[in-house]
Amino acid sequence: MEAINKHGEDDLNEVVDLIKRKIPEDQKRKFEGYAAEILTSLGMDLNTPSTSDTPRRFIQALIDATEGYDGDPKLLKTFHTECRGEPDCRLSQVIEGPIHFFSLCEHHVFPFFGDAYVGYIANENIIGISKLTRLVRLFAQRFAVQERIGQQVADTLEAILLPHGVAVYLEAHHLCVEMRGVRELAPFTRTTVWRGYYASDASLRYEFFTSCGLKR
Ligand SMILES: [Zn+2]
Numbered sequence: 001m002e003a004i005n006k007h008g009e010d011d012l013n014e015v016v017d018l019i020k021r022k023i024p025e026d027q028k029r030k031f032e033g034y035a036a037e038i039l040t041s042l043g044m045d046l047n048t049p050s051t052s053d054t055p056r057r058f059i060q061a062l063i064d065a066t067e068g069y070d071g072d073p074k075l076l077k078t079f080h081t082e083c084r085g086e087p088d089c090r091l092s093q094v095i096e097g098p099i100h101f102f103s104l105c106e107h108h109v110f111p112f113f114g115d116a117y118v119g120y121i122a123n124e125n126i127i128g129i130s131k132l133t134r135l136v137r138l139f140a141q142r143f144a145v146q147e148r149i150g151q152q153v154a155d156t157l158e159a160i161l162l163p164h165g166v167a168v169y170l171e172a173h174h175l176c177v178e179m180r181g182v183r184e185l186a187p188f189t190r191t192t193v194w195r196g197y198y199a200s201d202a203s204l205r206y207e208f209f210t211s212c213g214l215k216r
Contacts, residue, residue, distance in 0.1 A: 068141030114172030
């Protein structure tokens with residue numbers, strides 16, 4: 001099995017599940033009409049200078065907030081390290097975080113937002129640190145559930161880098177919980193994904209959390 005960067009961009013695009021979205025202008029106008037109808041019946045007065053353009057802004061904001069479906073051309077740039085798997089290399093973690101992210105919950109289309117921490121133990125390939133941020137945002141800027149973002153980040157890192165291990169930790173506030181439902185300021189929702197060495201070695205998980213400044 002080879003790392004995906006040796007194959008190319010098409011393979012990566014398949015791993016990260018892109019949808020090439022095309023929303024024609026006339027369709028957008030139709031959506032704005034639906035939005036106007038919904039907002040009006042909910043109580044918004046669209047006949048004010050402040051709100052007359054709100055249906056258009058609302059539809060455009062939804063499109064912008066979900067642009068993770070469209071992909072990220074700067075994501076695919078991996079390179080080889082000096083490391084060829086010597087024992088000390090295998091156990092050194094690359095950790096990035098906090099990576100701030102914003103997403104829309106697919107159950108309510110309300111935002112959830114927080115921080116992600118991503119770690120991996122390199123095998124032969126490493127990835128530029130900024131790419132970890134891009135990877136998190138690629139999956140967060142969609143309709144999502146928190147657990148799946150972590151799984152997708154881990155799946156993609158495994159496919160690109162064939163690392164010895166991947167760790168992804170996310171903590172987020174979910175507005176669908178806090179603005180409705182129980183209507184309380186809820187604590188963070190926390191999710192973790194452990195792959196490879198992380199799954200079998202508790203000391204690596206501890207080191208990951210400590211390096212992230214998270215005492216758990
Ligand atoms: Zn929700």
